[in-house]
Amino acid sequence: MKDILTIIFRLTVACLLAGAVMGGAFVLTNQAKRHNAELNERKVMLSLLGYSSVKSAPASLKLHPIYRYLITAKGGEEIGYLLPGGAGEAGMTLVIIDLDGKFVGQRPVALSPEVAKEETKRAAAIQTALGGDGKARYADQTIVVTEGGQRLAYLLPGRFPGFKTFITAMLALNQDFSIRGLEIMESEEDPGLGGEIVQKYFKNQFKAKTLETMRKLGVVKTPLPDEYRRALEADGGAGSGGLSAEQVAKIEAEYSGKDIYALTGATISSRSVTEGVKAMVQKFVYRLGLLDQALKEQKIAVPF
């Protein structure tokens, strides 16, 4: 009996010690890890827009994040968009729209766009701005890219269900809502099967699909044509495979009206990504339409 108690005691102490060491390492490294993730995210964003370390982005290129919040107010659910600009110089504005798309009101938020990147500070500022009129819950963010004041593209970070768990992705849309690029940020699909969604020959298939095509985009199980595969592999990389940039663009344009070719042995993953991207695009276009309308009617000045 005494033996068992000693064993339990020592094992508990060992576990506590191990936990303390791991916890300490986590606290010390978390900041740097998050910083890396942010840098990586920015790199992915720029590469989706067509910039790299070779071809750096011009200074006139600006990224404006819009944060979407769900607000539970007395009158029911509302949606709040936290935008840069508006009333204050350094501040931001919270534009509130109800579920039918009608403008409800706007409130100045004392927050600089730099500080707004931190989720806790942003949530606190929004709650202060709302006062007792409702409770805000963070939903997602969208980034509007402008070049010299003109809208150039939209970046949508998103998450959708995959085969077993969620897939995190970043989608870039052109100004006319056709797809500019897709990047898979995090996924846990089966290696060699669904894991292939990160490969160029799958994710580049979404490129140049128009909004019209996206509405009824499906997945086909026919094999990927060889020339299309070569063009997809060559796209935006050094491995040109004997194809010039024009040839790649031409082949991709030829296939842009077609459905997505499923990965071999991973139809569910292929379908999940396709449905996820479709939903992201359609929701975004609907929401942006309502937001733009409200901004125009209320004459709210925004930098995009």
Added chain:
Amino acid sequence: MATDKTSLQLVTNGILNENPIFRLVLSMCPAVGISTTVMNGFMLGVAVLFVQVFSSCTISLFKNVIHPRIRIPTYTLTIATWVTVIDMVLAAYMPVAYAKMGIFIKLIVAFAIITMRLEMFACKESVTASFWDGVGMGLGFMFGMMSLGLVRELLGQGTILGHDVLGFKPLLFFVLPFAGFFCVGLMMAFFNYIELAYRRAKRA
């Protein structure tokens, strides 16, 4: 019951006399699965070296308070802790290397060689001796993985460290997982033969 070997002897013991792959035949899963290129072997070798050294020192330090009946859980706990810490540190400060090594590091928790070294050596010896033993075993493992990787990369893909040296691919067979077993067996025979020849030369 301290060892009477010097630090240098402990290191060479790990690399030659008790090489984890060719002599102790431990941790065969990574040896077969990952040693397809020299670079892979090197990456996993470095990761094992660090985990082995840290775990050996920790166990050696606490050897008097570890209850003998729960020593194996304690070893596993120690290894898992160090693997997690190294994983987090690399992810935070060396993101480029982590992108390549990340998957290997998490595998180490289940490596037989590390637990075996803790059981056979670190739980009886001083911290200094355990440190050198850890270094030797880590280097020995790295040497085994890299030499396997060299043979398999050269014969399977015709390259060394990604550089094309042969200009053609001799045998695709060597890249496939089961070729790892053939490779380990052949290399083991090769090293045994060298040793035999050396002994014979010495006797004559």
